[in-house]
Amino acid sequence: MKLRPSLALLLALAVTGVGVHAQSAADLADAASPRKFSTLPLKPTVTQAQAAQLSARFLTRFHYDAKPLDDAMSQKIYKAYMDSLDGEKVFFTQADLAKFAPLKTQMDDAIWNQDLSGPFSMFNLYITRAIERMTYARGLLKQGFDFNTNESYNYDRKKAEWPKDQAELDTLWRERTMNDWLRLKLAGKPDDEIRKTLDKRYAGYIDRVKQLDGEDAFQSFMNAYAESTDPHTDYLGPRAAENFDISMKLSLEGIGAVLQARDEYTQIREVVVAGPAAKSGKVHVGDRIVAIGEGTSGPMVDVIGWRLDDVVKHIRGKKDTTVRLEILPADAGVDGKHELISLVRQKVSIEEQAAKKKVIEIKDAGVTRKIGVIDLPSFYSDFGARREGDKDFKSATRDVAKLLGELKAENVEGVVIDLRNNGGGSLAEANELTGLFIDQGPVVQVRDARGEVQVQGDDDPGMSWSGPMAVMVNRGSASASEIFAAAIQDYGRGLIIGQPTFGKGTVQNLVDLDRFTRNNSEKPQFGELKMTIQEFFRINGGSTQLKGVTPDIQFPKNGDEKDFGESTYDNALPWTQIAPADYKPVADLKAYLPQLTTKHDARTATSPGWKLMLDELAQYKKMRDKTTISLNFAQRETERKELDAMQADFRARHKAIDGGADNEGADTLDDGLNANERSLKSELQQEKDAKKAADPQLSETAHILFDAVGLIKGDAKLASEVLPYGGKFSNATSATAAATPEKPAQPTPAAH
Template sequence: MKRNLKILLLAVFVAAASCSFTTKSFDDPDKDKLLIDLITYVLEKGHYNPKDMDDAFSEGVYEDFIEALDPLKRYFLASDIESFEAYRTDIDDQLKAKDLTFFNLVFETYQKRMNDAKGFYKEVLAAPFDYNASESINVDYDQLAYAGSKKELKERWRQQLKFSTIGNYYDLVEENDTKTEEEDGYERKTEASLEEKARTTTLNSLDEYFDFTDDLERKDYFAIFLNNIVEEFDPHTNYLAPPDRDRFDLRMSGKLEGIGARLQKNNDNIKVVEVISGGPAWRGEHIEVGDIITKVKQEDEEEPISIVGMRLDDAVQLIKGPKGTSVTLTIKAVDGSIKEETIVRDVVELEETYAKSTLIEKEEKKFGLINLPQFYFDMQNYTERNAAKDVKNEIVRLKEEGMEGLVLDLRGNGGGSLQTAVDIAGLFIEQGPVVQVASNGRRKEVLEDKDKSIVWDGPLVILVNELSASASEILAAAMQDYKRGVIIGSKQSYGKGTVQNLIDLNQWLRKNDLGDMGTLKITTQKFYRVNGGSTQLEGVKSDVVMADRYSYIDIGERDYDNPLPYDKISPAEYEAWDGYIDYEATIEKSKERMAKSDQLRLIEENALWIKKQRDETIVPLNFAEYKRQLEERQQETKKFDAIDTYDNQLSYNSLPYEMEMMRQDTTLREKRKRWHKNLAKDIYVEEAVNVLEDLKLNNIRNGKMAKVKD
């Protein structure tokens, strides 16, 4: 793939040089126009599947940019949208002409409406809310029409602010009741004082929010516009403005100071998409994937700041901070409950992103489990520590302890180095193709395992879920196509079958007086299984499907806008593994067990319940009804407590080399203790061990393969 990227860079460099991209090439040496010229050119020449910049493209940019600026429809008026409509199908033509009329009109209108809103929220929050009134708010903003007048818009702000404040009010009332009951001498607060305090909290949050927006410059909004343009090509092609590239490099460096969570903007919400193993949030079990962070309070501040509707970068700036400082987050959990979590920030330890293993004992038998959070490697030197080397080492150590079957846990593994995925596949097969890679306009490339040695030739199970993506899917798909291992997990994995590369836009400029132009992360290639099918959108379908809490939540590639399509190419020539004598029968036996599992039925019921809660878009603004619904929801969740108290009756032990390390490293000891505790509640691991027990080896195979032809 590096060779393909070099070809791309050379081609673009030659073309760019011939076009003389210099600041003197334009009558108006405006940086925005230069950026548009650079980005559209690189997209056209370098993207795997370049899109026609036509009227349909224009409509996509139009809708996405307006939604990006005003997702809650609390700024623009219907008359504003009407004035924008004239440009709905003209943006493509404007881009080709380096005309910024549409962007300028929307940006300038947005600034005016932001100023109007500053008056709205202060006026609304100056008067008490009537929580006895029978009213509700619809939070399905996609279905909401734009306000027809400033009067209607102000009423929308009133409802939205009441919605933001009723949660504060509920918390204060609950605290007041608890202290009255439990603390001698506590002076009970009046409802009026609590209501006023709740409004003040919301007012302070909005003040902070508009302080942030006041600091934003035109270039920040233009970067949003550029991202709406490039994301029309596919969801993983992004423009990284200089500060964003700095943050990207910081993440890649492996050292961050903060809570140890990756966040994503979802409409007006800041959602947790990953909890980094070993980080402070992970150590304290504070948050989980799918949680929504609604408020942030610093240790030296009395009131929290609402981050609902805030830009992701701004929210991250509030949440992260120096090692040793604390931050209190108000969290709406996946199950709908509201809680506060105080987290002491720390340097996020990335050691937990490396492969780790445990020895599982069931009666007299021993099995190995290797958890691989990502396919890591040293970007400067592949021969240094990488995922393939570590997995190999763990297999060797587990074999020394007498393991009879291996579970490779790829749940939540978002991918990484493709070469490490190929190398890990080679640990389980004699040799052969592992993945096919297609580049635009060039012949497909087949990446193969050429090492005839097999490190593990025994029973193999691979665990996946909806968050297993990219390289995880390549490895799981290869093992499935070879019939080398049984795939257990979600109905399908994430479905990301594309490759991205970073292109520094500054390299095309002979002379540049306009500053750093940023970076384009661009999709350049596509993965295909050895059987010819793409992992794009389809992901990998598990041999044995087991529901989990993410089963009905939209988190896969198919849930993005503009994903590249699924397609097929010709299969590679490969030879299926002939080491099992009961491969299909074992899968059927596992399916039968799962159909009878009460625990799995409860997990399925919980997943459906979570979807139901997320689909409810009408929220009461009457306090009695709001309280009734919230407490009813909390009561309903109690029946799912059994999910977390499940015991799979398996024992877990660290390997001798880790036991030795733990004598000196109490943090590592605590991490492994926590991990083993979670594994003991894991029905997916339990079933993986059952499958390993059922898989019977063909003792006369001796590496025998059944040939699969094109």
């Protein structure tokens, strides 16, 4: 699953990890000053042209739903490319589009003929227009604005037409700049500070645009082609491929820090526990990196003003190699004393994105029960380490199995697997994770482009957890999450609770294009394709494609389904079904689902926390559905006071319910600043407060499982119906108990 941010939005992204691939001192020196701003016009390389043609050969022959690269596909690529460059329609005019019109049917020729000059000309004009627009906005700041008019600003331009001419574009940007100014004015900022803040913001945007290079241009164009075949096929350039690999294996070789671009500096946002940076005791949150040196004696190269991924690339390196950082400490001014730190790169685990557990104690009617919760952000797996026989390879299933053992030691009576916003990952991990909760049997069916169906399942006897369980899902639960949730539901193994899922029913595989070329260099040049090769089906024969997984007990939707999910893609595969696999449900949750639903409805009807969540959700939907905003100060001030009163009420209700600080769990009023314009300290505090905020949906899910345990303990016949295998395999918490061997997580061949 993925979101498709525009290129303009991508420019604002600022946080990344630090990890792989060493560079020589010569490479670092060569990349110094000239890398700050790219030289226009950007031109495609021979390698990029070859990579485009090679990608087309794969996509037109081996894609699950292969389509010819012809004039019809060219028009789709053109539209997708324009959307990636100017999806909000704020840079190009209709006159610009007229210049591009001949390219609509020439994108296929550009790829087949290895002539990418057309797509690159569009990207170059995008850079020019973006700089022009920001320069125009900076000029408007000098004169200020009149906020006593009845003007308004339409900020949702996805369905708008491109401006007819320069005059219409100027009007649009005047309104955008007015709104930026008005947001800061409403937050109480004086005019001089507003002018300074916005001028710095727009100048910074210009600098970031100027740093765009040929790899950015090629990545944008190739993704437009890849995503025109289906929503989940991607082209990954060398930079993107490396980061994708890190996200799957949750480890890297580097210094163990998270970096963020802020002003002209690269700043330490987080120091990873047990990494080289943390162990040194010399690297702190807020420190700024001003220079980098490779090895113990390589030259120090100034990196002030560099784009973030260039800094990251030169800090990353192979295990046991040395990198030196010249640091401007967090508490020092710009003229403060620099410190030189030498670090030896090591393998660093990204534990923040790994599975985690906690225990929730539910007290009701004089009864207290412990419910275990495992939060799984993704179905990660270190495929490389697994192939090499590393017994400690990183795996979502192995981590969850370990956490289940710990939860049992803490005497929990039910387990919640929280898959909210889990966008998927490894198909093999989804299969193996399901095996922790069933004895044996099929888990998922996979059909390839030839129509051949394979059944994948769990062949190992025993379960790691055989007691009551629930799976939490929402619209952000996709792909591997849907495989797991669907299998648990089809077996009757546990309750599915939350919102309907994303609806992604396709399988992707990574194709390393360098393997199919004569690239003898160790440095990747051609990138990778993440290409759809299969469709998966539930063991009941249905598909999660478009429809997703419907929970047994549904929570209120937040309205995002209108523009988020598989059904929002124009080129999504249709829903279909195949014959069911040979399986038998292990329990019948319908035996107590009506009782659980009745208890849930009665409890939430009188729950102050649930009512508060619904009120906040209604406000979110109301704000989200707005597309136009007034530019009149008096009107906006009135609206702000109304919103302030509403949020004050929300905060007071949160405090009364949670007993915490009165700002916990509630939004704050718009301060007019972008994320990297606030102090790092305040940003990190906001994130910390958000993590501590009450989670009424998780609490209610735990309470539903509390009810389930109570019903099971009070009725042996019911327990035999709703527990797996008639209660034969049950944890000590069950009234129908027989112990069973635990199932270890078994390594199997990896699949994507």
